[in-house]
Amino acid sequence: MTRVHDMGGRFGDGVIAQDAQDAPVFHEDWHARALALTLAAGGLGQWNIDISRHARECLPPIDYARFSYYEKWMAGLAGLLVDTGVVTRAELAEARGQGESTWADKRLKAENVAGVLASGGPADRPSDIPVAFKPADQVRTRKITGNRLVDGGHTRLPAYAAGAVGRILRVHGTHILPDSSAHRLGDGAEPLYAVAFAASELWANPEHPKDEVVLDLWQSYLEPA
């Protein structure tokens, strides 16, 4: 068990509330503002995507459960702004910014939006760590999920896939390790794989003998099996 966000396989959720194919992209104006604000604030360069995911995961479990999607984004953003010193608690409490920020020169300008969205932020990085597995190799995931660098830290091995045997499906190259990057400990890039697991390896009562779940997993999450 890591944190409340790690809900894959959980029982207890009811039917999925579907949106129509032609539903608006943003159901409320504030959803659109929340998304745009998060992207623009991210552009200040004070955190990366792993840090911002971890900020949402670290919301108190009660908040994580009760908040709608963009409410989680806003709460995560509030936490990031305070943690990085970009905004003070007093400014949040007064809903008023005190003077121009030292990072104001990093403000995302309207004319740069298209270019910034189009250029993205790739996560592949060179790494000295040799690729240990090839397609069809059998691997076993860590028996206990969890960040090995920081207790309670960010990790991307869901609890439902811990201690499971699967086979390498694809080698994705070498990617930034979120367990490191989310805690400002460096990229820690290492080989990343798509790993396929039989449903029977993951679930007490799998639906179908042929079904599989595939996860993208870093080499340090895996051992030969």
Add this chain to the structure above:
Amino acid sequence: MTRVHDMGGRFGDGVIAQDAQDAPVFHEDWHARALALTLAAGGLGQWNIDISRHARECLPPIDYARFSYYEKWMAGLAGLLVDTGVVTRAELAEARGQGESTWADKRLKAENVAGVLASGGPADRPSDIPVAFKPADQVRTRKITGNRLVDGGHTRLPAYAAGAVGRILRVHGTHILPDSSAHRLGDGAEPLYAVAFAASELWANPEHPKDEVVLDLWQSYLEPA
């Protein structure tokens, strides 16, 4: 991952809000009424303790997270009353009971309360299943927790202790199997053990090499290791 109640080991909860040693037993009058109502309704004999635990576990995850303790009890009770046909949805909606129930003769009377609380409801039962383990034996828990009789059903192996190796500490005799009893499939009594696990077997970053966690686990949850 079973359900939202299965939170042992979860990260994200803050400090524990302690009560004073001399705090009142019930912080609010309605807490006291909720407890008493649950006990008295249980006395109607329409469900057992495993069914009632499962009713609380089956609350929608959002409700389970946001409800206070006795709110979970009340919501669980509402579910049980409707599921068993003791109360109708219409009666709940109108907050009004329609006529005397056929189970009214089972009503717990004030003069019987002391006797009923004192007599309890033991969970040990005879079983034909031979006791397979003795103290100091090494055992491994099921790799995947979850009810094997009913998909998504009640079980008492927490996810954090799935697939772990421990040693038998005590043999408790033969007890009702909650996985069966919670779904009205019979007592299914089988041997029950206290099983000790090294903290390092359960957690990515254990606090201390000598620490252990002990769980009471049924024989069908275990295999020799």
Add this chain to the structure above:
Amino acid sequence: MWLGLDSVTAPRHGRGMPHDHSDHDHPHALLPSDPALRVKALETILTQKGLIDPAALDEIIETYETKIGPRNGAEVVARAWTDPAFREALLEDATKVVSELGFYGRQGEHMVAVENTKDLHNMVVCTLCSCYPWPLLGIPPGWYKSDAYRARAVREPRKVLAEFGITLPEDTAIRVWDSTAEVRYLVVPMRPAGTEKMTQSELVELISRDSMIGAGLAGQT
């Protein structure tokens, strides 16, 4: 057999199978959302249907407010400190021993006593719900039932104990008992130094509820 563990085992069609509700179609959503009004509504319905005697509720409440509480456990512990044969019998078969003292009952049908020593500190939790030895300790305190205690006690008992003001010696092991069955655990805390001359009833005053859960020490102030 009041809990009906035997009487309700016959499967009935469509009952007892899990059926996951989304947020708004669970029966509880039909009731008032204010918790006090919600309880009142349920009590009213059940009373009108003849299923509940409000006087029985009063009796249950009074029992747990005034008769069944941690004083019971403290008496057991104080006697174990002062009577070696009793201590031995308690550690051997706590159910039998506490029954003889009149402390058998609901949520205490299968008791085990575990003793704290210099080498081993025992601590009790129920990660899956709120199991607790009612006949000896009464109704559990709020913190015992909190998500934070349930989530953290098994994984980081030392951090939890620190919040309760306890730092154990470095070479003391911790054993956390997660109450996953109907067995209930009573921690027998260590007898504080300097209490050799105290009477049993003086000792009882030192034995807090938390010390019998393992989240406190006897005599801790």
Add this chain to the structure above:
Amino acid sequence: MWLGLDSVTAPRHGRGMPHDHSDHDHPHALLPSDPALRVKALETILTQKGLIDPAALDEIIETYETKIGPRNGAEVVARAWTDPAFREALLEDATKVVSELGFYGRQGEHMVAVENTKDLHNMVVCTLCSCYPWPLLGIPPGWYKSDAYRARAVREPRKVLAEFGITLPEDTAIRVWDSTAEVRYLVVPMRPAGTEKMTQSELVELISRDSMIGAGLAGQT
């Protein structure tokens, strides 16, 4: 490098370490609780500090409302259906192929295309958050980000598909892709029977957003 993946890797004292808040001391609790007011407050603070240009927010919103959406993915799929060499290149290296079409960008930096066949149905989820191929499908729909989809898609994809009106043949295997890294998956749905004479732009109309997530079929009505 706008996402700052490189620029913020230097550890700073006390930052980046997890520190679990209880319910009321998280910074968000300082803001208004109404979500619309909460967003407004954050936008106001950041604008007053010179950190946000509201016109840039407008531009981002307009981009995802009008320019970047599932039409992009549908064009890729329709071409894969009609151009065997394109299909082969897409399945070999989707990032390269979609980049050449101008569909590279944020949340689509590492693309993989997976093709549905009679034997294998692919379906995409992100159980840990909401990863989704934005440049090809736009902003994910609410259901994709819901707890129910995240929890259930990996464990019971057939029950989930049934809710979306899909029943697969008994001998079709399902492969659920849980997007745990920065790789994003595009499902290439099966081309419906009887569409052999359609033009590429007619085909585009059959290719729904859900079909490219694997929660729908192309041409499904």
